[in-house]
Amino acid sequence: MSSVSGNLAAGKAQSPPVKSSLWKQSFKRLRKNKLAMTGFIIVVIMFLACFIGPLFSPYTENQINMRIMNKAPNLKHWLGTDKLGRDVLIRVLLAGRISLTVGFAAMALSVIIGSLLGAIAGYYRGIVDQIIMRTADLLLTIPGLPLLFISGALLSAWKVPTDYRMYIVMLMLSLVGWPGLARMVRGELLSLREREFMQSTIVLGLRDRRKLFHHLLPNLAPLLIVIATLNIGGSILLESVLSFFGLGVIPPTPTWGNMIDSANNLIDFQERPWLWIPPGFCIFATVIAINLFGDGLRDVLDPKHKR
Amino acid sequence: MTDHLLDIEHLSTYFYTEEGTVKAVDDVTLHVRPGETVCIVGESGCGKSITAMSIMGLQEPAGRVVNGRISLEGTDMLTLSKNAKRAIRGKEIAMIFQEPMSSLNPVLTIGQQIMEPLMEHLKLGKKEAKRRAIKLIEQVGISRAEQIAGSYPHELSGGMLQRIMIAIAISCKPKLLIADEPTTALDVTIQAQILDMLRQFKAESDMSILLITHDLGVVAEMADYVVVMYCGKVVEQGEVCELFEHPKHPYTQGLLKSKPILNQRQEELYSIPGQVPNPLELTESCYFHERCQHCMDICRVREPKLKNVGEDQQAACWLYEEEVLTHG
Numbered sequence: 001m002s003s004v005s006g007n008l009a010a011g012k013a014q015s016p017p018v019k020s021s022l023w024k025q026s027f028k029r030l031r032k033n034k035l036a037m038t039g040f041i042i043v044v045i046m047f048l049a050c051f052i053g054p055l056f057s058p059y060t061e062n063q064i065n066m067r068i069m070n071k072a073p074n075l076k077h078w079l080g081t082d083k084l085g086r087d088v089l090i091r092v093l094l095a096g097r098i099s100l101t102v103g104f105a106a107m108a109l110s111v112i113i114g115s116l117l118g119a120i121a122g123y124y125r126g127i128v129d130q131i132i133m134r135t136a137d138l139l140l141t142i143p144g145l146p147l148l149f150i151s152g153a154l155l156s157a158w159k160v161p162t163d164y165r166m167y168i169v170m171l172m173l174s175l176v177g178w179p180g181l182a183r184m185v186r187g188e189l190l191s192l193r194e195r196e197f198m199q200s201t202i203v204l205g206l207r208d209r210r211k212l213f214h215h216l217l218p219n220l221a222p223l224l225i226v227i228a229t230l231n232i233g234g235s236i237l238l239e240s241v242l243s244f245f246g247l248g249v250i251p252p253t254p255t256w257g258n259m260i261d262s263a264n265n266l267i268d269f270q271e272r273p274w275l276w277i278p279p280g281f282c283i284f285a286t287v288i289a290i291n292l293f294g295d296g297l298r299d300v301l302d303p304k305h306k307r
Numbered sequence: 308m309t310d311h312l313l314d315i316e317h318l319s320t321y322f323y324t325e326e327g328t329v330k331a332v333d334d335v336t337l338h339v340r341p342g343e344t345v346c347i348v349g350e351s352g353c354g355k356s357i358t359a360m361s362i363m364g365l366q367e368p369a370g371r372v373v374n375g376r377i378s379l380e381g382t383d384m385l386t387l388s389k390n391a392k393r394a395i396r397g398k399e400i401a402m403i404f405q406e407p408m409s410s411l412n413p414v415l416t417i418g419q420q421i422m423e424p425l426m427e428h429l430k431l432g433k434k435e436a437k438r439r440a441i442k443l444i445e446q447v448g449i450s451r452a453e454q455i456a457g458s459y460p461h462e463l464s465g466g467m468l469q470r471i472m473i474a475i476a477i478s479c480k481p482k483l484l485i486a487d488e489p490t491t492a493l494d495v496t497i498q499a500q501i502l503d504m505l506r507q508f509k510a511e512s513d514m515s516i517l518l519i520t521h522d523l524g525v526v527a528e529m530a531d532y533v534v535v536m537y538c539g540k541v542v543e544q545g546e547v548c549e550l551f552e553h554p555k556h557p558y559t560q561g562l563l564k565s566k567p568i569l570n571q572r573q574e575e576l577y578s579i580p581g582q583v584p585n586p587l588e589l590t591e592s593c594y595f596h597e598r599c600q601h602c603m604d605i606c607r608v609r610e611p612k613l614k615n616v617g618e619d620q621q622a623a624c625w626l627y628e629e630e631v632l633t634h635g
Contacts, residue, residue: 203397204396205395207393218414
């Protein structure tokens with residue numbers, strides 16, 4: 001090579017002055033989105049409160065004290081007490097731990113299962129595709145909520161211990177969540193695999209595993225992050241619904257859903273709003289915050305959804 | 308035959324469409340010797356890219372190799388298992404494409420993409436691969452290699468990306484480099500640099516190049532041996548000087564005539580009349596007869612075979628067949 005061409009190349013390379021990755025740019029834009037950042041801050045506060053807050057409380061979740069039943073919020077019990085004299089605040093926070101954990105875990109599971117199966121179906125096509133997608137279709141034809149109700153009822157009928165129920169609820173939620181995700185991932189993959197850079201990977205003699213996980217899935221990362229975020233909100237809601245009907249995580253383990261359920265009578269509803277407003281507000285705030293953040297993420301990461 | 312690196316014999320690649328069978332490559336035979344540059348020239352749609360893709364197996368699943376043999380140093384590429392094929396691709400045969408912009412994965416850094424074949428074929432560790440990648444970037448004439456290795460394809464220009472593609476292609480020191488119109492998408496000044504670079508690497512490592520192009524200027528600059536294709540068939544082939552000085556087939560003559568010449572004012576640039584016939588409607592004939600000014604009766608009904616017309620030159624045309632007849 002002549003030195004002339006070397007100089008030319010050097011001149012051209014000036015255009016990217018600082019190494020700016022795609023992610024950094026996206027986060028810069030995300031920080032400008034006020035709604036999304038508000039959502040993000042609320043989620044962070046909720047997490048800190050639920051996971052660190054209880055450490056500072058003098059009470060425990062199942063500390064029964066019959067002398068202070070159904071007390072309205074006061075200085076000792078900031079959110080009052082319930083019919084067994086338990087502190088509502090600590091129960092709301094610990095319920096948050098469960099609800100958030102279930103939401104995140106169910107999301108993680110359905111994203112992992114959904115993207116993996118969707119990617120395999122889209123990449124290999126043929127019979128594998130048929131088996132995976134028909135299974136997904138089958139699951140999609142059964143309405144999710146009734147399916148969850150039935151399996152929740154089965155759990156109750158089989159008297160599954162409360163400790164395990166939380167994990168089984170996660171599994172149930174991801175079972176309902178993955179088919180839609182797998183479809184979306186498969187669709188994206190079908191168009192990605194025909195792109196020219198995939199021909200380059202064939203020419204380079206790369207292994208299928210590497211093509212799939214190193215070349216194709218990273219291209220789906222923005223889509224997956226957005227879906228995953230919005231999925232958390234949905235999972236938390238579904239878990240609350242299940243628990244409200246006594247089919248998810250059941251008392252004495254508190255979740256936001258079953259706390260509202262335990263205030264499910266006229267006297268509690270009318271006279272003791274401190275029993276159901278705090279968990280209700282937590283569900284509302286968390287889900288809205290997560291959705292706002294998810295929408296913000298989509299605006300930033302998904303170029304097809306430019307407003 | 309043993310002195311050939313790549314032997315393509317009677318290769319036919321067909322595409323089965325709803326309207327009928329398209330014979331994209333029809334009975335093509337060509338050879339590449341070690342250290343030689345062979346150019347395949349022809350108009351768009353004449354099957355030159357499909358020939359190259361058939362070597363790599365990229366014509367699948369739409370196209371099928373229905374006949375012929377492709378062998379690299381004696382190993383038959385068409386009957387190899389999937390894994391054996393994979394081991395050859397990227398290691399023994401590398402390929403660069405026309406569009407450098409879309410041939411690199413947009414979400415991976417340049418460095419990562421150069422490291423991949425090194426780790427796959429040479430079984431290098433991450434650190435060693437990274438070191439080699441940076442060295443390769445320097446080799447293709449890009450300064451500040453370390454920084455470039457960490458940047459993404461969209462941050463570089465087309466010319467730089469094509470250099471990166473070359474760096475990836477030569478990373479495992481392949482014996483054969485297939486370049487499918489490597490300079491078509493680039494502007495003319497960069498074209499010359501890229502061609503220079505290919506020539507330099509060829510000289511350094513004794514690699515053979517199969518260059519596919521429609522640009523006769525590129526052919527003149529690069530080729531040792533030229534294969535002219537028309538409608539999926541080889542119509543003329545020969546050593547480059549001989550072929551440029553004495554083109555025998557009317558199609559080659561037309562191609563050479565339609566090339567602008569510097570410092571010569573022409574009233575109008577020559578172009579071959581007519582168009583490439585529809586590949587679905589081909590019947591036994593010389594496929595060029597509709598556009599040929601020397602067209603004879605026999606051209607319309609029978610297909611000419613490749614015949615020796617010079618010391619190292621063959622053409623498929625009835626004009627020379629008759630010569631052979633009258634002289635003999």
